[in-house]
Amino acid sequence: MTAAPDAVVLAQLLGRVVYFHALFIALDLQPAPVAVPGVLCCNHSSHPGQRTRYGLLGTSAWVALDEIATGLKGYDRRCPELGRDCCATCRVADCAAAVVDAWLTTELHSYDLPAIDTEARQSVRAAAARQLSTAFADQYEAHCPTQDGHHRAGGPRPRAADELPLTSELLALWQDPLARAEQPVISWLNHCTALTDIRRVLNSRRTA
Numbered sequence: 001m002t003a004a005p006d007a008v009v010l011a012q013l014l015g016r017v018v019y020f021h022a023l024f025i026a027l028d029l030q031p032a033p034v035a036v037p038g039v040l041c042c043n044h045s046s047h048p049g050q051r052t053r054y055g056l057l058g059t060s061a062w063v064a065l066d067e068i069a070t071g072l073k074g075y076d077r078r079c080p081e082l083g084r085d086c087c088a089t090c091r092v093a094d095c096a097a098a099v100v101d102a103w104l105t106t107e108l109h110s111y112d113l114p115a116i117d118t119e120a121r122q123s124v125r126a127a128a129a130r131q132l133s134t135a136f137a138d139q140y141e142a143h144c145p146t147q148d149g150h151h152r153a154g155g156p157r158p159r160a161a162d163e164l165p166l167t168s169e170l171l172a173l174w175q176d177p178l179a180r181a182e183q184p185v186i187s188w189l190n191h192c193t194a195l196t197d198i199r200r201v202l203n204s205r206r207t208a
């Protein structure tokens with residue numbers, strides 16, 4: 001049985017997502033190249049009203065993730081019946097996918113890297129959805145069929161993120177939230193103030 005992640009650690013990790021998003025992504029935000037149609041959450045499909053509702057998410061630190069994703073209009077695949085009856089765990093998965101998709105797209109554009117194919121993009125989206133929804137579900141004992149599906153779809157870290165520092169950082173931070181308790185988030189990204197800074201450091205590392 002998995003131990004519940006520490007609430008303080010999760011709040012810090014969520015804070016880091018908000019911080020990176022506001023500092024590095026929001027100003028240079030690029031629209032996602034492919035609109036992904038929404039799918040019904042598990043409270044609006046096979047198990048009406050059976051799962052933890054959105055209200056739980058809305059009163060926790062996790063609401064920050066929802067707020068970022070809500071700002072990404074049209075980027076995500078949230079439940080077409082979107083509302084307070086939605087499954088909270090499905091919502092976390094959808095928000096995480098939308099946020100990482102925006103980071104991925106914005107980083108590719110900012111560093112002049114070639115576009116990636118849909119399969120590679122999907123693997124990054126699925127990894128973030130799996131990691132964050134698992135942490136949420138463990139914290140609130142709110143596992144659901146969609147989250148379990150993400151769980152089963154587990155695999156190695158997607159290679160598509162290797163060249164993208166922020167996207168990689170997000171996936172790395174959430175890979176094992178419990179391990180973060182003794183390790184504050186310190187990386188070279190902390191010394192950057194914008195994507196142009198990150199690009200400069202990346203280029204100097206490549207030529208070094």
Ligand SMILES: [Zn+2]
Nearest residue numbers: 041044079086
């Ligand atoms: Zn729903």
Ligand SMILES: [Zn+2]
Nearest residue numbers: 042087090144
């Ligand atoms: Zn669900």
